[in-house]
Amino acid sequence: MNTTNVRDRLNAQACSAGFSLIELMIALAILAILTTIGYPSFQELLASQRVRAASSALYDSMVVARSEALKNNANASFALSGSDLAKGWTIQVGGQDVHSQSALAGLSFTPANPTIVYGTTGRLISGANTAITISTTGTNVQRCIRLDTTGRPRLTEGACS
Numbered sequence: 001m002n003t004t005n006v007r008d009r010l011n012a013q014a015c016s017a018g019f020s021l022i023e024l025m026i027a028l029a030i031l032a033i034l035t036t037i038g039y040p041s042f043q044e045l046l047a048s049q050r051v052r053a054a055s056s057a058l059y060d061s062m063v064v065a066r067s068e069a070l071k072n073n074a075n076a077s078f079a080l081s082g083s084d085l086a087k088g089w090t091i092q093v094g095g096q097d098v099h100s101q102s103a104l105a106g107l108s109f110t111p112a113n114p115t116i117v118y119g120t121t122g123r124l125i126s127g128a129n130t131a132i133t134i135s136t137t138g139t140n141v142q143r144c145i146r147l148d149t150t151g152r153p154r155l156t157e158g159a160c161s
Contacts, residue, residue, distance in 0.1 A: 047139040054104045055134045055143040055155060058085070062116070062145070062153040064099050065091045069118035075125065077117040084112030085132070108135055110160075116147065124151045131160035 019027075061078070069076035074094040081088035081100070086107055091099040109132055116127035128149045135142040144160035145153050 044139060044141065047136040047141045050104075050106060051134050051136055051141045051143050054107050055145060057101055057104075058089075058109075058132065058134065059145055059153050059155050061089065061091055061099060061101060062147065065093075065116070066118050066122050066151050068093045068098055069120060070122045073120045075117055075119055078114070080113055085109035085114075086112070106136055108137065109133070110135070118151055122151050124149055133160045135159070 065076040065078065068091065072093050076091060076093045076098075079090045079092050079097075081090060081103070086104055086109055088101050088103045090097050090101075111130075111132065114127055114130050114132060116130060117125040119125045124147060127147055130147045132145045133142055134145070142157075142159045144156045144158060146156070146160065147153055
């Protein structure tokens with residue numbers, strides 16, 4: 001074999017190994033464009049998940065309050081941890097705390113401070129026909145929890161109307 005041909009082949013392979021600076025810049029530009037396009041929908045996804053988690057937590061707490069009222073044959077109520085639901089809440093049965101939810105940052109509840117009290121039969125004493133909208137600021141993601149006189153919560157997508 002000719003040593004000149006082997007040397008030429010090795011030099012050709014050495015020159016073509018790896019990325020050139022131009023190829024790297026093009027790859028970074030494409031990555032930047034894709035990230036810019038995907039960021040708003042990713043933010044919408046995060047907001048949707050926060051609203052979904054908060055509405056599920058509120059729904060579950062209402063179900064727990066109703067079942068505790070039935071189980072203990074005593075009134076069960078929501079006690080707000082602050083001035084509104086976004087600061088959290090506690091379920092009380094006969095003056096004793098049985099369940100609590102910590103603050104939920106970045107969310108708003110309308111109305112912010114509903115009065116919900118379940119009687120010994122599981123029906124609402126106060127808070128009948130209450131509709132609570134859970135939403136985030138800066139997006140149009142909303143969920144609605146409705147309470148009728150039977151005390152059963154209903155969870156739907158969108159704002160309460």
